[in-house]
Amino acid sequence: MHKVLIIGEHDGKTLNPATSKCVTCAKAIPEADISIALFGADTAGVAAQAAAVSGVKTVLRIDRAENAHPLAATFAPQIADLAAGFTHILGPSTSFGKDLMPRVAALLGVPQVSDLMAVEGAYRFRRPIYAGNAIVTVEADPGRQLIATVRVASYEAAGVGGSAAIESRALNVALPSHTRYVGAKSGSTDRPDLQTASRVVSGGRALGSAENFKLLFSLADKIGAAVGASRAAVDAGYAPNEMQVGQTGKIISPEIYIAIGISGAIQHLTGIKDARTIVAINKDGEAPIFEVADVGLVGDLFQVVPELERLVGP
Amino acid sequence: MQKIMVCIKRVVDYNVRVRVKPDGSGVMLDGVKMSVNPFDEIALEEALRIKERGSNLEVVAVSIGVADTQQQLRTALAMGADRAILVQTDQPVEPLTAAQTFLALAKKENPDLIFLGKQAIDDDANQTGQMLAALWERPQATYASKVAIEGSKASVTREVDAGLETIEVDLPAVITVDLRLNEPRYVKLPDIMKAKKKPLDVTSLDALGVAAGQLLKVVKTEPPPQRQKGVMVKNVAELVDVLKKKGLI
Numbered sequence: 252m253h254k255v256l257i258i259g260e261h262d263g264k265t266l267n268p269a270t271s272k273c274v275t276c277a278k279a280i281p282e283a284d285i286s287i288a289l290f291g292a293d294t295a296g297v298a299a300q301a302a303a304v305s306g307v308k309t310v311l312r313i314d315r316a317e318n319a320h321p322l323a324a325t326f327a328p329q330i331a332d333l334a335a336g337f338t339h340i341l342g343p344s345t346s347f348g349k350d351l352m353p354r355v356a357a358l359l360g361v362p363q364v365s366d367l368m369a370v371e372g373a374y375r376f377r378r379p380i381y382a383g384n385a386i387v388t389v390e391a392d393p394g395r396q397l398i399a400t401v402r403v404a405s406y407e408a409a410g411v412g413g414s415a416a417i418e419s420r421a422l423n424v425a426l427p428s429h430t431r432y433v434g435a436k437s438g439s440t441d442r443p444d445l446q447t448a449s450r451v452v453s454g455g456r457a458l459g460s461a462e463n464f465k466l467l468f469s470l471a472d473k474i475g476a477a478v479g480a481s482r483a484a485v486d487a488g489y490a491p492n493e494m495q496v497g498q499t500g501k502i503i504s505p506e507i508y509i510a511i512g513i514s515g516a517i518q519h520l521t522g523i524k525d526a527r528t529i530v531a532i533n534k535d536g537e538a539p540i541f542e543v544a545d546v547g548l549v550g551d552l553f554q555v556v557p558e559l560e561r562l563v564g565p
Numbered sequence: 566m567q568k569i570m571v572c573i574k575r576v577v578d579y580n581v582r583v584r585v586k587p588d589g590s591g592v593m594l595d596g597v598k599m600s601v602n603p604f605d606e607i608a609l610e611e612a613l614r615i616k617e618r619g620s621n622l623e624v625v626a627v628s629i630g631v632a633d634t635q636q637q638l639r640t641a642l643a644m645g646a647d648r649a650i651l652v653q654t655d656q657p658v659e660p661l662t663a664a665q666t667f668l669a670l671a672k673k674e675n676p677d678l679i680f681l682g683k684q685a686i687d688d689d690a691n692q693t694g695q696m697l698a699a700l701w702e703r704p705q706a707t708y709a710s711k712v713a714i715e716g717s718k719a720s721v722t723r724e725v726d727a728g729l730e731t732i733e734v735d736l737p738a739v740i741t742v743d744l745r746l747n748e749p750r751y752v753k754l755p756d757i758m759k760a761k762k763k764p765l766d767v768t769s770l771d772a773l774g775v776a777a778g779q780l781l782k783v784v785k786t787e788p789p790p791q792r793q794k795g796v797m798v799k800n801v802a803e804l805v806d807v808l809k810k811k812g813l814i
Contacts, residue, residue: 350695350707353691356661356692357664362660384789386786386787388787389783432732435729436728436729436731444727492745518580528813543795546795546796548799548800
């Protein structure tokens with residue numbers, strides 16, 4: 252039997268869907284006995300949600316005032332303490348898990364498998380390197396605890412209907428005071444977050460100006476999409492850096508990615524290769540973007556985009 | 566504040582299309598252009614800007630890797646680092662080993678701050694900074710998009726999935742940087758000439774007492790699944806038709 256501990260992500264009220272995706276990953280580990288650990292000031296509400304995830308046997312609540320905000324320096328020593336007896340400790344490959352899990356691994360003196368995308372055995376996994384341009388199969392030592400972050404784009408959420416036991420745990424761990432939470436600001440736009448959006452409209456240098464990006468915002472708002480940009484468009488000053496999609500920007504996996512006036516430089520393509528459907532609109536029929544596009548249209552974006560906006564949706 | 570250490574990695578240049586070897590033993594690296602990991606360039610730039618804001622501090626660039634990694638450290642010196650240290654090894658270095666190595670350097674150098682990129686664009690592990698902070702028993706501030714030093718504290722704005730988060734850490738601390746923290750400077754020719762005279766020390770894992778263990782065995786390397794050839798449409802109406810049939814709009 253493999254005892255799997257999943258570090259749950261939540262905001263105090265709602266369990267992040269990434270946690271349920273980790274459960275689906277954990278189920279692929281042979282003979283997995285799955286627990287979810289929740290750290291917070293008061294995790295009663297999220298514990299009930301975690302207990303309902305199908306396949307989970309135990310939910311462990313570690314309620315403590317210092318756990319009100321997810322600080323890696325505060326959580327990691329507690330997880331390292333709680334981890335005794337578990338063979339696998341998983342966290343989501345979100346900013347929460349990516350920040351936290353390596354700190355846990357170092358405290359335990361074990362390696363971490365980042366962005367685990369497939370389980371091939373209890374200690375054999377697949378993960379992407381070079382922004383997904385290569386996939387490696389790695390084997391870890393069964394004699395050590397295994398720490399991994401789970402690439403959430405690779406897994407569906409586990410269903411609900413479970414009824415796990417909920418236990419409260421008090422851990423006798425001294426916590427550092429050198430790291431303090433100050434505050435948070437959520438993204439300022441009403442548009443979906445680029446990283447997690449199911450639809451993304453993205454523009455390249457062919458847009459020609461920041462002003463012309465309004466065409467894309469208008470189309471995006473019509474179909475409920477996030478807006479991205481190529482590095483060329485960002486470098487030209489047409490779009491802010493936070494919109495950059497590609498190897499040096501955001502790596503995304505939306506259901507549909509509409510690339511408008513983007514030629515398709517390698518570093519851009521590596522950021523979108525996980526998109527379910529890629530639509531390319533470009534004046535140049537020879538542009539490399541058409542090699543990866545599922546649907547391509549050669550045309551002038553200044554005519555195509557307004558027409559597309561008119562023809563889609565209500 | 567007296568000293569900032571910046572950890573940099575030699576990686577395949579981000580413009581290179583990486584190909585998997587036909588025998589699955591890795592990726593093809595022969596004759597491929599190598600560069601400073603782009604996120605580490607941003608880390609170095611931030612350290613240099615703190616230095617240039619007037620404090621009389623030293624910026625030390627450190628790296629682990631093959632002898633040719635000196636090229637990337639020379640780039641760091643040309644950008645403005647004061648000196649460099651290469652921990653030379655031909656072995657592949659996993660993040661935990663890298664963290665142990667940087668810890669050994671930190672104990673010698675006693676920096677007030679250690680900057681790293683949030684991840685290297687070759688193995689995409691995103692672990693070394695966090696592991697170093699854990700082993701050093703110091704704070705970590707990952708994915709920084711804004712860094713403000715206030716005496717013996719740093720206020721760091723972090724890029725998280727939900728937006729921006731600000732934390733305050735006591736120094737010394739480890740900060741890993743994200744893309745929009747700054748735009749690294751271009752290196753000018755006179756700076757490259759000057760960099761040749763700056764000190765670059767070479768040491769080894771042995772000398773630092775670090776064992777180069779390989780804890781994760783890479784069994785094989787494969788190319789990602791190829792996308793199927795798509796269809797070309799003639800006009801917007803046809804495009805909308807295809808997307809509707811796929812249930813996408």
